[in-house]
Every structure is written in structure tokens, then in C-alpha cells.
Amino acid sequence: MTRIDAKFAKLKAEGRKGFVAYVMGGDPDYETSLEIVKGLPAAGVDVIELGMPFTDPMADGPTIQLAGQRALAQGQTLEKTLQMVRELRKDDNETPVVMMGYYNPIYSRGVDKFLVDAKEAGVDGLIVVDLPPEEDGELCIPAQKMGLNFIRLATPTTDDKRLPKVLTNTSGFVYYVSITGITGAANAVAGDVGPEVAQIKAKTDLPVIVGFGIKTPEAAQTIASVADGAVVGSAIVERIAKGESVADILAFVKSLADGAHRA
């Protein structure tokens, strides 16, 4: 049982929805980013999604593209992103951390070495955007063997026929991408999302969390109410981009978490 499984079991027992916050590791710089990450649990974040910057983030909109560029310009590496998790774990052994990004930096480090390092650092799960079920042999299966969750994205293009394939080898939770598109683009619509989530839930016992296109506490609440929780990324990253203080950023995160928790 990973910290992710434990967290969702606890939320379920309490009858509460989860709130997942995404930030890019090393954005705007290592120190500030670490301070933000360390502040997320107290702001009500149930699961931390920590972005691993990549030069070519195919599935991300301008907001997260720029966050990655800022982080890389400040010298962020995969090693430093792992180091952030090690630092967090010094005071927090409970909040699950999911590392999210693209395959090449992991492949470049070496899958086995990365998995050993990630596990040792206190990472609980992985979301790797460019590894669909067809490429499960690459990282998904080895990660599961290491006791890390491999969280898969289900999307509006994932039809009934394909859903079982997407759910096989998925663990931790299912991340339902509420829109066809890139991060930070269109707004998620609860009316569209609800039935899709219900369809996925009919086929799995895993929690279903919805992300992409959720920008406000109100949206977090409405979307969380039709799922097991909501993810917000770009809206938080935008505030980091504007250079807001860590306190202001965390206050905004808290308002989002409160929104999701009201659901």
C-alpha cells in the first residue's frame, strides 16, 4: 500500500473528496519551488503532483511550457526534482507525491536507476504523459514491481473498447483528463465530466480524479462533486509566473483545496 492508496482510503472513510495540486519542480527556482511544495500539505493538498521539466512538453499549454523553461533555465534537473522529494520527506511522511512529466529524462537516466532513486526519495507514483498502455513494458510494469503507482490518463477519446486496456496496470488512481486538449486550455464542464467519470467508476474500484481546465475554487468544487477529487495545475503555475509571494500562492491553493473539500 503506497501513501496514495492510504490517502484515498482515508478520504473515502471520511466521505471527503481529494484535492491534487500540480507545480513544476524548480519553478521559478529550486528554493522557492521547494518552499511552495513544503507548504502544500498545510494548504489542504491531499496529493502533490510534482512536474519534471522537459524541453518538449507535447501535452502542455503555454503556462506549463513556460514553467518548465523557467525551471530548466534555473538549472533544474531530474536529480534536483528527486532531491525536492527527499527534502519534503524530512518533515512529511504522509502526503503522497506523484512525479509527472515525459519519458525521455527518465529513459536518459536509465529506468532501473530512476525507479530505485524515486522509491528511495519517497516518491509514490508516476504520471508519464507519453507512455500509453501500448508501451507498458517500458516503465509501467517495472514501476509497479518497485511498489510505485503508475497512474494513467483516461481521456474523452478513450472509448468503451479501450477503457479496459487503460485500466489494466493502472494503480493509485485514474486521472481523467476532462477535455481534449492541452493543459491550461478550455474549461472543464461538470455536465460532460460526470457521466464519463461514472463510466470509468463502473469498471474500476480506483478513485477517479479529474484534471485539465479547472481554474477556480468553484470549478474545483463542481468537478470534485462528480468525481473523487480534482487536480489544479495551470492556475497555480500562473500565479508562480506572476511572481506572487509564496504566502499568496499557498493562500490561493488553500482556496482551491477548500473548494474541492466542500464538494
Next chain:
Amino acid sequence: MANDLFNSFMRGPDENGRFGDFGGRFVSETLMPLILDLEAEYEKAKTDASFWAEMDDLWANYVGRPSPLYHAERLTEHLGGAKIYMKRDELNHTGAHKINNVLGQIILARRMGKTRIIAETGAGQHGVATATVCAKFGLKCIVYMGAHDVERQAPNVFRMRLLGATVIPVTSGRGTLKDAMNDALRDWVTNVRDTFYCIGTVAGPHPYPAMVRDFQSIIGKEAKEQMMKAEGRLPDTIIAAIGGGSNAMGLFFPFLDDESVRIIGVEAGGKGVNEKMEHCASLTGGRPGVLHGNRTYLLQDDDGQILEGFSISAGLDYPGIGPEHAWLHDVGRAEYVSITDKEALEAFQLCCELEGIIPALEPSHALAHVMKIAPTLPKDHLICMNMCGRGDKDIFTVAKHLGFDMKI
């Protein structure tokens, strides 16, 4: 080798889209159903005589195929060695080999009922070809082009606009082909229902590398027949320039099992293959990684971040290479070399002066390698190089490098 199916180099990719360890389907879940759909449609079309009949008709009457195989007599004489032939794909409608592939993909798009076509382009040749075929069939066309390339290939930008396409300059990254491909993929995940992504080279997720290769293989198929007719035998060496690798794969593929044929791919060496990475020679200066849907050799740093290549030629300015080339390199069936900007410019000028052909900067790289090896080879050695594009689009770039003032 040719008769032994199990040792054939022409069987790839496997059902997972792999050429050895290269290739694959490294895309987000949103795109996965789309590329599976495309694969199914392509498999159907491949064995459908009416599909190929439509292609053949358009190749003949719209593109102007077959393109000639031309004996470059004065160049041969000047270099004093091997007998040099050029496969004249620069004579195609729109001026490059790109349209061979575009026709295939657009016919497929029409069969799939897609109404909106997107494409990435570097030199602008693939963009122009796509805009052209879209105009012919009345399809909406959006072309993503790096802002840097928009600047250095201005004539092609205007051409695309004349043809009714929307050209979107891409400012992310350094604004070259890689970034254009990122934005095209982002468009595709956003517009999944009506959009067909027409990729311009033998890269991207399966089935693109195999499909684009198949469409471009008309080059090698014709060259083989034409060489047999002209010389009564196969060429000894075939040479092509490599950006993503489509003109090269098109020439190479039909020859892969002809053991006697030496195959050479020419990458863009930019300012020289050095530690500063001021080049685009993925095989000579890169290592395996995953980008744009496939595993292949990539220019990248120690942390797996993709590096921006550098080349005078916008069409070669790509940090990756098609996965089938990566495989052919590793199994040793083809050799890969690099040519610098300076060498390519010299070849460009020599070709203009000796043959009355203004080549594109891309095949000028292949020609520069011909210039290197031809003098060392006997007179009965037959070389076939792919003159895959004409240089009209490049005259401004070349003028700048030669210090010539274009203002009239």
C-alpha cells in the same frame, strides 16, 4: 539476401511499430485511439487497388512522376571518378519530394472523412506541398512553422498563404522544426474529431514512419528501374540527405536487400560535429531517446533534455531522425556521415555552375558528400544521389552567406 525473407531488411516495423528497439507509439492517451485508427485505415488502403490507382494517377498527372534519373556528366567529369546520377525529385510539382507523401496522406484523410489538415514544416517544402494538395481537394489547411524558419524561408510562407493555408509561426523553443512539431501535436490533441495530422517525414508515432516511407519509396522504385534501363545494373552507391529522413528512406528502402548497394545517409553537420552541438547530426552526435512519439537517436544533454540543432538548412534542422534510420545505423546496413554548412554551400554553387541545376540546401549536403567520395572511386562506379529539392526557396539564405545584396 534478397530471397531470404527472414534476413530481409524490408520487413519492419513489427506490430508495435518497432524497428528493432526504435520507433513505437510514445504519445498521450488522447492521441492513442487516433493513431490506431490511422493505422487500421492505412492497412486497408495499402492493399486496396483503388487507393493506389488514385495515387498513380495523381503522381503522373499532378506531380509529374516519374522524375528523371539524370547523368550529371560535367560534374562526373569535374570530379574525375565515379559516374554520378541524380534522381530528379526537385522537378516534382512544388519543387521537392515532399508531395509524394502528402498525396498519400491526404487521400487517406479524405477516406477517413477528415476535413481539417494540419502539418509541421521546416524549410516550408512540406508545408507548401500540404497547402497545395489541400487547395486541390478543398480542405482546410493549417501549417505550423518555427518563427525562425518563417524568417529564413519567407518565399515558402508566402506560397502557402497564396494556396489558402494558415501559417502559424511557432515561438516556443528556438522556433524551428522541432517546435513546430510540438505545436502541431498540441493542435491534434485539441482537435481530435475532424483533424488529420499530415507528418512530413519518417518520424512520429507508428504508423507514420512506415507509412511515409511507403509513400516515398516511389523514389527508389523508379530509380532502380531507371538505373537498370540506363546501365543494365544496380547502382553501387546511393546517397541522400537526412533531416527527418524521408527522401533518404524513399530512395533507400527498395535497395535495402540489394547487398551490393552501398547506402549512405548525410546528416547536417552545421558548423561541425563538436561538443557545442552546433549541428543536426543525430546519429553521429546523439544517443537514443524518446521524442515526438518514437524512440530514436536524439541530440540531448546528460539529463535527457532535447538540444536545439543547428544547420544552414531549415529542412535538416531537426534534433532527431526517423527510427528506421536509427535501426539501419545500428545493424550496419546503412552508413551515416555529416557535411558542414560550408561544404554544402560549395556543393550548391558547383551544382549551379556545372549542371545548370539550382539545388535546395538539403540535397546540397548529399551532393557535398558525393564530391568527397566520387574522386576516390573508379569510373565504372555508379552513384545515385537524391536531388530531392530545388533551391529557389534558398536563394536568399545563400545570397546572405555569399555576401550578395539581393535588393534590386
